[in-house]
Amino acid sequence: MRFAMRKCGGVVLAAVISVVWVLAPVAGSLAPQACAQQSRSADTPSSPVSQYLELEHRSPSEIPPADLSLIRAKQREIAAEAAFFGYDLNASGWDYDQSVCPLLPDELVLHYRRQFRDGAQSLFTALVPRSPGRVFVVPVLYRNATPFRSATGSQRSIAVFNRVVPADVAAKAAQPEGKWLDLGLCYADIVYAHANVLNQSGAEVGLVRAPLPLLHVSEESSLRGITFTDRNAPGQYLVWNLTLNSKGRMTSAVAVQLSDYIARVRNGAEPTAKPMPQGKEPTIKILPPEQDPSVKPTPQ
Numbered sequence: 660m661r662f663a664m665r666k667c668g669g670v671v672l673a674a675v676i677s678v679v680w681v682l683a684p685v686a687g688s689l690a691p692q693a694c695a696q697q698s699r700s701a702d703t704p705s706s707p708v709s710q711y712l713e714l715e716h717r718s719p720s721e722i723p724p725a726d727l728s729l730i731r732a733k734q735r736e737i738a739a740e741a742a743f744f745g746y747d748l749n750a751s752g753w754d755y756d757q758s759v760c761p762l763l764p765d766e767l768v769l770h771y772r773r774q775f776r777d778g779a780q781s782l783f784t785a786l787v788p789r790s791p792g793r794v795f796v797v798p799v800l801y802r803n804a805t806p807f808r809s810a811t812g813s814q815r816s817i818a819v820f821n822r823v824v825p826a827d828v829a830a831k832a833a834q835p836e837g838k839w840l841d842l843g844l845c846y847a848d849i850v851y852a853h854a855n856v857l858n859q860s861g862a863e864v865g866l867v868r869a870p871l872p873l874l875h876v877s878e879e880s881s882l883r884g885i886t887f888t889d890r891n892a893p894g895q896y897l898v899w900n901l902t903l904n905s906k907g908r909m910t911s912a913v914a915v916q917l918s919d920y921i922a923r924v925r926n927g928a929e930p931t932a933k934p935m936p937q938g939k940e941p942t943i944k945i946l947p948p949e950q951d952p953s954v955k956p957t958p959q
Contacts, residue, residue, distance in 0.1 A: 709861040711890060712840070714848050715759040722757050726767055729787065733794055737785050740796040741771070746783055755785075758853075760845040762832060765789050766823050768845075770852045779803040784810075784849050786823050795819045797849055810850040811914040820846050821908050829907030833883050840872050843885040843901050846912065857888040857896070865919025869896055881905035894919060 738748040758768040767787040782800040847854035875884035889897040
């Protein structure tokens, strides 16, 4: 597969990655900063603390009244759709919050969680339309167990996501100057509940190989690839690879769990040298000098 080349400030970005964009939050959204990695001077020290991007998350008390009214009106539909996937919202212990995705203005993204005494949790995402339409549920966890087909890359999750993202919004987001990281972050948040995207690596040695947000643009097939790192838990992270077509519709999604464990040498006592015992000198047997063999004359 070949990838296109693109100029940025007089520098040609080539090889596998044709376009590199690092996104940062601006005014409550994620806006692109073109070629930010190339603009930093080599003498500028990197930040000692890693920086992350995430969607805005609201507790029920922070959700606007109009959206709360919509959630109450759709509660029966949410419960019915959740029951189809094995979740009982009538049981005690359920709570929810809202993720605000800038590319889904017509959808409420709600995460429903139920905590158990042993620390396990059940979790699903409900997509509630603000206009008339169907409520969708994406199952994520059943008492800490993932579904038979994990939500991160299942065809149903991808189909639901493509359905709720407006076609014109998806097409614009898939362009190099578009909000492609918003698109990837919204998908990760729907299928994994709370994504923390590494935007700038700091002094954490364990994240030295964690990729920053990248957009891969194919010249041959018009495919787009989105790669980013999701710091999903202490000591580990997910590397997401999403594939889109030219219209911004997702075709595949893969998330690989990696550990940031760094091997360390144990601080023990210095090993002591053990002298080897000296062996005895081997005995030498002195052979007598050889004598010339006697010659017995043979009669002629």
